[in-house]
Each structure stands twice: as structure tokens, then as C-alpha cells.
Amino acid sequence: MGGMGYGDNDDNTILPNGTRSVYMRKIFNIVDTSQIASVIFCMDYDDGFIAYLNGVEIARANLNGNPPNYNNITPTDHEAQLYQNKQPDYFILSQQQITALLVNGDNVLAVETHNSAVNSNDLTSRPFIVLGLKTPNNLYYPTPAWFIPPTPLYTKLPIVTINTLGQTIVDDPRITCDMGIINNGPGAMNCIYDPYNDYNGKITIEFRGSTSQTFPKKPYGFSTVDNIGNNLNVSLLGMPKENDWILLNPYTDKTFMRDVLEHDIMRSLGWYSSRVQFVELVINGQLKGVYVLMEKIKRDKNRVDIEKITPSMNSGDELTGGYIFKIDKTTGNAGGWWNTTQGVSIQNHVPKWTEITPTQKTYLTNYINNFESVLWGANYADPAIGYRKIANVFSFADFFIMNEISNNIDGYRLSTFIHKDRDSKCGRFTMGPLWDFNLSYGNANYCNGYPYTGWQMYQGCGDGSSKWINKMLQDQWFKNLLSCRWQELRQNQLKTSNILAQVDSYANYVREASSRDSAIWKTIGNYIWPNGWIANSWQGEIDSMKLWITNRMNWIDANMYPANQGCNLNSGINVVIDEINFHSDSSTNAGDWLELYNYGNTSVDLSHAMILDGDQYEKYCVLPANTILQPGARIVVYQDSLAFATQFPTVTNKIGPLCFKLSNAGQKIVLKDKDNRNIYSVDYSDTWQCTTDGNGRTLQLINPNANPNISDSWFAGCMGGSPGVAYTACIEDLIYSEINYKSSPSADAGDWIELHNKTGIPMSLDGWSIRDGSNNNVFYFPSGTSIAPNGYLVAYSNQTKFTSQFPTLNNIVGPIGFGLSSDGDVVRVFDNTGKLRFSVCYKSSAPWPTTPNGGGYTLENGAYNGNQNASTTWFEGCLGGSPGMLFSPCAPTEVIDLSTQQYITIYPNPASNELHIESNISLAKYTIFNNMGQIVQKGNCLQNQIDISSLMNGLYYIQFVDQQGNGMNVKFTKMK
Template sequence: MSFLLSLFKIIKFMLKNHPNKFSIVSIIFLVFLQTKSFSQVQLTDSNLPIIIINVDVDPITNEPFAITSDPKTLATMKIIKRPDGSRNYLTDENTTPFLNYNGRIKIDLRGSSSQELPKKPYGFTTLKVDNVSNNNVSILGMPSENDWVLNSLAFDPSLIRDVLSYDMSRKLGNYASRTEYCEVILNGDYKGLYVLQEKIKANENRVNVSKIEKTDNTSINLTGGYITKSDRANIGASPTWIIEETNFIHVLPKPENATVEQTEYIKGEFERFGDNLYKYDLENGFQTIIDVPSFVDFMLVNELTSNADAYQYSTFFHKDRGGKLRAGPIWDLNLTFGSTFTNSSDVDQWQFSNANKTGPWFWAGLFDNRTFPCYFSRRWNELIQPSKPFNLDVLSSFIDNTLSYISEAIPRENERWGTLENHAIDVVKIKAFLAERITWITNNIGPYANCSNVEVPPLVITKLNYNPMTSVEFPISSDLEFIAIKNTGTETINLSGVYLKQLGTSYQFPFNSTIDTNETIYLSGNLNTFQRKYGFSAFGQYSRNLSNTSQNIVLADSYGNVIDAVEYFDTTPWPVEADGLGSYLQLVDTALDNNVASNWQSSSNVILSNKSFQNSSSIKLYPNPVTNALFIQSVKSIESIKVYNTFGSLVQNSLVNSDTFKMDLSSYSNGIYFITVYYDNGFMTRKIIKK
């Protein structure tokens, strides 16, 4: 009777939460698991990392506390991973040099339908010794954080679906959870093969958006960052809002922390996207609201894998402060590649128009859009080329290499749970599915000629001040940052829709803003500080700040077509003088490739310019070098003159309103100074030497 009740509970759960998705095979599989007796496996050593978790003991029962969905349970975790990559032994659990992690965690059950299986999925948070404070640590080579997932590989007899999908997405240039196979022992019981992976959260090494606070309810602060998902609501919880029977749920901010203003704002962005899906102008068109490349890549991964959950479950979005709405990252792709555990992973069906489930209407709407399908097709045809991420040979090679890596653990997994009798057959089916799926999509995706050679404006990133040196007058380094962009063409350029494409620093040029021929404009970290420091107004202020170590700055048109890109580093061969030592990066010549380090030099010239006179005969400064009096003569009336020292400090600011001026420099210390002469329509800078 208990077996029947348990089985009924699981089937009821799956039908309620996954209608039209799970197949009869999955029901048979559940019956099999409920009637099976499981073997114990003694693990002694492995080529994979070994994770040992011991849950704290209940002093009343003298047994480990139960691991539940809520609250989390305290435990100790050790990860055995020899630094040299050699074999790992269980006997190394007390050998400190061989422990990748040795400390406290709090652990819980995670997942929905997978939580009902005998082999459980877990989430855990790394803690400091006080058992309260989160402990950001690097685990198995992944960037430091405190929230992690132990993926149990549920409903995936191939053991590779999630790992393959995440790798595909990362190779497209998008963030997807980093993964590492491992073998897990919980309270002395071998639990089998797992994938340790990153949990989706805001972090510069995960979803690189700013963390919105409860006080961020107005102006630019209200615009981000957000992480939102379409998914089932947790037990006892309600969705934040619903679009066409699809739940939308806050991830960042947490539902309990979201203010009314924040919920209304991000909900409004989705509504604005839907309302403008068939508008294409550069003021309100859909491409000014969403980051088109992220939606293209997100849909392509879900379509190639034929993800049964796509667009309705485990579907994430994110939006940075001042940035566009983006799709992703991908998550939970176990019901993919023709999985027999679902009725919905077809080889010859678009998932966005699958009758079983399609999610909100805007997914299918994008394919009916006038321009999106062209970019969708262009990207697909790029990705299936030789050596590219969606090429069948590349995918097959990754599958083979991955299976070789975990081959030793596969028999132990099957001995423990008995679910892999058809493992080899399933892998063969995945490869066959990919071959057929790639052919089907290629034949049905449509043309891309209209967007194959998009003309982009001649804009060049010419200066980067990513780690400015501070001073008493300017104590905040990030406020002094700037990005200089020059129009190298012969015509004025309309900047409508142009934006900084990569996460980390966000800016989209206002509608109908322009840049004149040969003009340089500046985007700054702080408008007021830029004005005080450099003597003129920056064009705009970007959100967040530039990285002090490395960042990829990509200038793109409204559809994401790259105009110019620079990925700088704070190490050689890049000029290291620009790393907090008082200089900034300056492109040697606009005709050079500005993504090559040798084409950049460091500059300490604190006098920037957006428009300046190039005719040196229009002004005379004498004598130079100067001891006491400096005479300035100009062919036109001078409005004002500013003098800066080599540290960028303003030494003198004089109103002139004449074509001649005499300056007394007798009190100046000996050295180099920069004099900027301002006119009604521009300015000119000259260097003088005081002796």
C-alpha cells in the first residue's frame, strides 16, 4: 500500500507540474524505481573529484538531520581533488594539500520532479566557521561564490545533456553555469555521479548585473539589475505576475525584497517589449528594448536541443542597470535531444510553436517579426560551420571526450541506481538526433541575405580610462573613468540605438543624438566629476564602472551588429601605466586595429578634447619656456583660459573675452603645464614649460 501511495503521489505531482510533457516511458521509469532495490557501492578512488558530505547529527536521535527543501541543514563538506590532476583517493580526506574544500555548508533539496526520485538533487551554500556567514570560495577552479548546485542528472540516462548544453551556450559567448563532474558520498553512503555547478545569481563572474537594493526605486537605479524567470512557483508561493498562463518570478531581487516600484518596472519592460514587438524604429522599436543577440542565442540553444521546458519553465531573463532586457542564462536542459522522458522533444518541430507548450506569445512572435528571423538564421548558419559550436563534428567530439572522462564512474552509477542499462544506446541516439535536427533546422530556418552584410557607422573607441589614479580633489577612481569614441567618417552620424553590448557597463545613446565628423565624444563614470576634471561636459554617463583588470567593450548598433570592440587587460603587452598609475589607454592611430595591444599607448595628457582647432597658427603663446609672464595672442576672441598641472589639477581659471591675454606665472613651480584656450565653438590645448 505504501508503494502505491508513493507512486500515486509522484505521478500526480508530475502531471500537475508537467502537463503534456512527460511520456509513458517516464511513468514506467517511475514504476521501475519504486519497485527496485538499490545496491550499495564502496568507492575507494576515482579520476573525478570526490565530494564527502556529513550532515550534523541530531543530539536527540543520534542520527544525521534530514535534508529538506526548507530550511537548509548544516553539514561539513570535503572535496578531494589533487592539484596535479592525478587520481583521487578516499583515504586523502584528511590530507590538507589534496582537499579542494574543507569546511562548513548548509544543504537542501532542490528541483521539482527530480526531487521525487530516489537519487536526490541538492543545493548548498558554503559557510564560514560561525555557521552563519556566507563564505565566497573557489571550488574546483570555478570563480569564488557561495551558492552551488549538485545536479543529480535526473531523467538523463546519457549523463551529458546539461553539461553539453551549458558548454554550447558558453561557446557562443554567453554565461552558462560552469560544471564539474564528481562522485558524492553523503553520510557514508555513495550517492553516485553528480555535476557540481554554479547556481544562477548576480555576480561579475556569473550573471554580470548590478544587485538592486530595496532603496533603488527611482531614476536610473530602478532600471536594474534584475534576474527574472518563467517557471513553476515554489510550494506555498505565488508567481510575481502571469503572462498567458506562464508564471514570472523574481530571482533578483528576491520576491520578499522586491518593492512595488521594482515589480512594476520590470513587468513593464516585458509588456513594453510585447507592445512594440512589431515596431522597428530607433525610438520605440523592439530592438531598442531587448538585446537581440541574447534572444537569438537563447532560442537557438533551446531549439537545437529541442528543449521540452523551453520558454515556459526554467527560462531566465536578466537586465542590468541602464541596459536592455536580455534572455538567459539557459538552465535545466535534461529533457532535450529527443529525450524519451518527454513527449515534446521532437526533431522536426520548433519549440516556440510547439502545440504542447510555447510560453508567452512573444517567443513565437519574434519569429513572425520582420527582422528577427534574419538575424536568427544568420547566427545559425554561422554556428554550424566547421569548428563552430553547433557543427556536428564539434558536438560529437565534445560528447566523446566527456564520456571518456566519466567512463570510470558510469558503471558505479549504474550499480548504485540501475538506471543506465541503455546508456550507450542513448548516447548514439543523441548523436543521431543532432544530425537530423541540424539538417531540419537548416532546411526550415529561412534566408538571411537581408542582414548578411549590415553597414555599421565608422565609430572607433580611441581612449579608455579604466583605472584612474585618485587625488585629494578626486578621491573616487570610478568617477574619473571615461570611454572616448570618435567619428572617423566624413558625415555626421545619428547614434540612435547604438549601445554598449557587453554586460558590466551599460549605455544606450538617446534617440536622435548625433556625432559630427572627426568629433570625439566621451562617456564617463560620473558627469559632474568629468566636468570638473576635464573642463567640458561628457556626452553621457554609463551605468556601473569599468573593470580594473580586464573587460570587453563592444559598441554595437541596435540589433547588436558590432561597430567596434576592445578587450583590454591590465597586464603586458597592454600598457600597464594605465592601471592606476595616472595614465589612460590611447589608440595610436584610428586606422589601426584597436583590439591589438601594441596599437595602444599610455597617455598622461589630462587635457581631453571633443572639438578643437587644428591650425597651430591661430594662436601664439610666448615665451615658451617661460619664467614670469606668458603672452597669448589669438586670431579670434578667447572666452576663457584654464591651466592644468601634470597631475590633472586645475591651477588657474581666467575669464578673458579678448584676443590677447597676459598671464603671470612667476609663482608657479618649475615644470610642465597644459593651457587650454576656450572659444565660443571649441578649444585648443598647448603645453608650456615653466623655468
């Protein structure tokens, strides 16, 4: 379009001095828009401009107004580039813009350029539009000598593009505009021309931060919204759905990674800390460099997981949480701060100071002041009435560690967040989430930020929350906790080699993008306030930080507060967790609970002992004072008092709440004494016993000395469990006595299952139902259905198949409408109130009998009063089964040549001290189970005898496993 302006000797058309603005337009013709591969708009300008393509804004810089008046001036100066032998600005149009804006025939490029002042000594307007063709056959004009074909943004990092639609982003108010994210997945490259495949929609955006707003590389806060402006919860780059997000602007942090490193480490310690993703940001076609897309701190089940508090919640438990408050600059929060009794400046974050009610503010003020009163009180170290009763001590320890390893100059006095949940949720005074680490890891030349020596809490600018931690450090108990936590983390997450490897991983990922960022912001090799050092290369910045980290960790090792007791000690207390209810059936929901059992010979004082949620410390249970467990006694710790009391109204030996929910998928549970010494831990899995995973039963420990971290040490207990008492044989009046889940093809009766009434009176099944593992598969018994005393009833899936094999059987119902899985399944019975009454989980692989899986045999229940979910309770029935009747020994159907068939014989049976084995199979090992399915003896089959002298009298099952891993079960009786 040619250059217009005055003052710099770079203009073809000279305009009068003092010209405020110039408007230019150019018509150009396109024959076939389908041949346009890319469009780049280039602009050399002094001082601001807006460009339009066919009437739609495509680029803007340093000019406000929508549209601006002709006599508007720009907010700041911007010097032209070409006359200085520099490149002009580039704006790359997206594929969506190209398709939507260009037309076959005439197209119009229009540009308005404005000056910065009436008396300005220069003005420049030199626009260019470059069309990239899909075929290189035509050249229309010689390429200008100054033009260097720009390389389209092609990066490992996801690309975030924002189109402000002609508006200027300011601190407040937010503007509504468009955002798209390109993310082709791990290991794939992302190109600016790729379609938006992670997000493509509306946002509201503004500047955020305090000091960081003064940097030329601006920070942004934005919310994802729908087309009418309502908040829209979405997942960005794999992070959980929400609507409030941050685009962090690493500027003074030339490595880009200090915040990312801190958040990633903190999450690895088991705490919530904002999820983060490196991205490259493009606004209105201009590359802005490397940013970090991250979660904003707010209350949410996937962020700060505390209860929501609304303006109507001003009494009772609702008033006690959840709150997020902070120690920070008052930017944007001028009316929402106050000082505690110890002079710590507090601001409300959630609820905001404009939304919190006077009652809520009074409660929170009193709560924090009471915390300080207790902490500075005469009995501050007392576990019953001191600070430990109020504070989440683990959060204070990790908060101290994370701020000190990074020597974060803002770590105590600014950007410090604290939260508290409701009292009913065990809400404690909890430090975190962490925030703002750009001035850490040596990146500050004040507040002792550069040296790797010295505690930031004392030698830096520590104040605010450091007062609380400093007081806690006067308690040897807290010193012990902190010292042992440091030693633990130094072996794992905070091992120097692990941290440095993480830094290298970030560097390899961001390296290419770092050069583009440096070209824009000119940070490398230059002092950017308040750098602790200036390296001459980006890798030099990385190497300097790695050296600083190594020295810092070594210094803390040498100077950590000493403990006066060993770490990871065992308490010597004979208490175990011997029953776990981690996933109730909805019809018998007692909430999560666990049972503590004193198996020793002396009473145990568990006062102030702690039950921890594995390796996470957000919520933990502290047992109350005077929790004394007598020898042989049990106590239940429940998560939901109402749910537990509803199911077990007579259980009185209970305490709660547990303070955290047990995972349905399995988790680690840790029991420690009041001095943080280990008592017991278990890492259970939902796969151990499938009827305990939402199917009505509980996990029961076989014996206190069993290894709690393996499945063989646990069995499925009774329906609902046996909280507060020792396990005894379950009282189950209705059971499954025979299961046919896969018939032989030659004698296919379809799937069927046999129920048995163990009582001496008829049992009505009106309104009762059968279900497998899916609640969608339900069979309701017909009206009038009952089972005779000690009788049997068969429920079949296919009437034609069943009656073809059993034409005379009449104690049958069906069809049930679903089949039984040949891979194993849960089968359940519900009564006429919808309550789960019985469940069995069978399996088709060893140690369960395998011949019922298509071999023509059935699963037969051999212990009606035994453990119904133990493989030893079930044996191979007769060929074709014995539906509707008591099992009796199978009648032989042919003469068997034992020289060609596999067999195992044990004798004598009954036996007193020794069993003899006779078999033509190469046996490898054996396992003996009692009638409850508990393992009582194991061994190798090296001899033909098994010593059973140590067994009590009773019925047993012995399972043999051959050299190929096949299992076979045999029943025997031990008698003296």
C-alpha cells in the same frame, strides 16, 4: 555480531513476529589503532537502521529521529540483500572518523534496527565491521564466503562526502551537517581515504527541485556555513566564492552531461551560465553516484551581475533593479506568481516573493506588462520606441538558439529565468540564465522532445516566453539578427565537430564513474521516464546523443529563419574610436570613456548604433536618436556621468552611459550601426602604453586608417586625455628631462631623475611628490622646494653615491627612498592636492636607447614639447649624464678610431628631399618618427639613401635596426 530477525530464513537468532526494533552491541579490542588503515561497516537490513561506533553515529539508512524512539517504524520498506545472493550496503569511514573514534583497548559497535510496520512479515539485522590493516601479517578469522572486498572509491572525479550526523535530509527544513571535498587536481586520482583538501566544514542541506525530487537519486541544495550557522562564502572546486550551491542529480539523463554541455556552451557565448563540475557523491558512507556540483542562480558579481535591491529601496533608480524573475512550476513559491497581460505566468526569484515589497512588485509588474504592451503595439519594430528599446535582443536570440539546438521541452514554459538591472546600469529585459536541460537533446518522449526535427517553440510544449520570441520573429530586423548570429556560431562554438568533441571529452572523464552510477541506480538498459531512447550501454547513450545532435544541427541549418541582408557586412561609415580611457588614475578618475570621430567628408547618422562589449552581450550601449556626427566632429561616450562631468565640466559633446566597464587588462570594443552592420572595432591591450594603464593618460589613435589592433597604431595621449577634441601637443609645465636608472659600476651615482620647469616663473613644489609605478614608493619634496624659471632639479636615491660623482651640484633633493627599475618603469609627479600631473614610462630595451641600462649613459629628453612617452623623444645622453642643467653636446674624452667603433652618419642635416647614410653597421630597416612619436615612414636599408620628400618640415627622429635587432636613434631636420 550475527544475524537477528524473522521471516526470510536468513537469521541466526529468531525474533518474535511483529518485532518493531532490535538493539545489538559488540565489544571488540584493538591493541594498536595506528595499524588500522581503513574501516568498512557492512549492513544487511530490513527495513532501517542506525550504527554507532563508541557512541558516535557512523551509518544510517531509512530511519528518522535523533535518536529515534524504540517503537519508531521506518518511512519505507527495504528488503535484505544477502538471502537474495546480493551484497549488503557498505559504509566507508573517512580517515578523520577512524582517527577520532577508534581507541586502543575496548571499542563498542552498537546497532539499532527498526521495522517498517507493526504487522510486517520480516525483519533483518546483520551488521559487520571490517578493519583493514597496514601490515598483512595477521589473519584473525576466516573471511566469510559472501564477502567481496570492496574497492575503495578511487576516481578521476572530485569526491564530495556528506555526513548528516544522524539526521535525515528532507525537502524542508534544512539540516546542518558536515561536508568534505577531495580534489587532488587535474589529471590526479582521488581516493575516499584522501584528506579533505578543497572544503572541510559545515553546510545546511535539503532536497531541491520539483519532478526531480521523485527520483530515487535525489537532488540537493546546500549552503556553506560557519560553525555558528552564518553563510560562509567559499570557493568550491575552483568556482568563485559564494555560499549557495546545487548538487544536480543526473538520473533520467543517463549521460550525466546534458546540463553541463548547455552551461559550458552558454558561457562560451559570452553569457553567465552556472559553472559546473562533475563529482561523485558519498552520503553517510554510501556512494550515491555521479552528480554535478553547480552554482545556484542568484545575484552576485560572479553570477547574475546586477545591483542588489533591498526592502528599503522603493523609489528612484534603486527601485528599477536588480530583479531576477522566472517562468516555472510554483513548487516552493505558492504565493509569488501572477499572469502578465499576455497570459505568461511570472514568479519572483530575487527578491523572493516573501521579501519583495508591494512597491517593488508593482514596479516589476508594470515593467513587464509595459514590455508586452510595446511588443504588441503598432510601433513594436521602431528602434526608438519599440521592443528594442526595452529588451536585450541578443539575449532573446541566444536563448532561442540554445533551447532549440537542444530541443529542450522545458525551454520556454518552465525553468526560464529573466533578469533586469537598474536603469542607470542600462538594465534591459534580459533572458537568462539558462536552467534545467535534463529533458533535452532527444531525452523526452513527449512535447516533440525526441525528434530532431521541428521547432520546439511551435511543435513542442512551447508557451510562456515563446510568445515574446514569436512576436519578435515578425520583425525582419530580429530575423536578420538571429540568422546572422546562427551563422556566426556555426563557424565556432556551435560547429558540430566542436560540440561532439566536447561530448567525447566529458565521456572520457566520466566513463569509469558511470559504471558505478549504473550499478547503484540500474539506469542503463532500462526505461527511465521520459527517455526518448534506451541504449544497452552507457557508450550507446553517448553515441545516440551525438547522432541526435548531428541531425538536429543539420535540420536547423536548413530551416533557420532567413535574413534579407548579408551577415558581417560593413556599413561604410567613416567613424573610428580614436581615444580610449580604460583605466583612470584614482586622483583624476573620469570613469571609462571613449571618443568617436567622423574622419569622412559627410555627416554620419549614428542614431541607434550600438557599442558592444566585445563578444559579450549582457550590457551594450545604444546611441540615442538624432546622434549626428558632422565631418571632423567627435563625440564622447562615457560610462559614469558624474565622474566624467567632475573632471571635464566644459565638455558638452558627450552621451552616455556606455553601459559596460572597460577592462583594465584590455578588451574588444565593437561599434555597429542600427542594422547590426560593422562600423569599427578595436581589441586593445593594457600593455600597449603603460602610462594609459592607471597612470593618467589615454590611448590615442595615430590616424584613422591605422590598424587599430596593433600597438604601433596607438600612443599615450595627454594627462587625463583630450575628450571631444582633436589631439594637440600636451600642455605640461613640469616634466622629467633626464633619467638615470642604472649607473655604470665604475661611475655609480645611484638612481636619479631630473625635473624641468618649462615655464618662465618659479614653480613651488611644496607638498608635491614623486612616485614610481608603486603607490608605496613616495617621495615628498621638502618644504620650500622650488624650481627656477626654465630651471632643473635633480632627485637622487643615494646621497653618498650621487655626491661622489657630482660634488658641486646643489639643485638637488633626496634621497627619494626607492630605486628605478632597470627593466623599465613608470615615474610620476603628484601635486600638493594629490592629483597626478605628469607620467612617463621608460623602457630599457629597443626601440628605447639601451646604453643607459648599465652602460654609463642616461636617458635624455630630446623633445620637451613632444610625446613624452615615445621612445624617439628620448636619446642616449652623455657618459655619466648632465644632471641639473640643459643638455649640451658631450665633450669628447678620447680620440675615437672610427675604423673599430660602430657609427651611423646621416647627411645633409637639415635635408630637403633625400638623406644619405654612412655606417660601418649592417643595417636592416629604419623607422621615422615625428616630434609627437608618431610613425610617419618605414623602410628597408637596401640603399644608402632615404627619400624624405613627402615629409613636412620639422624635427624628426630616425631609428635604425641592425641585423641583430639592435636599435639606434638619430635626429634630423626636414627643411625645403
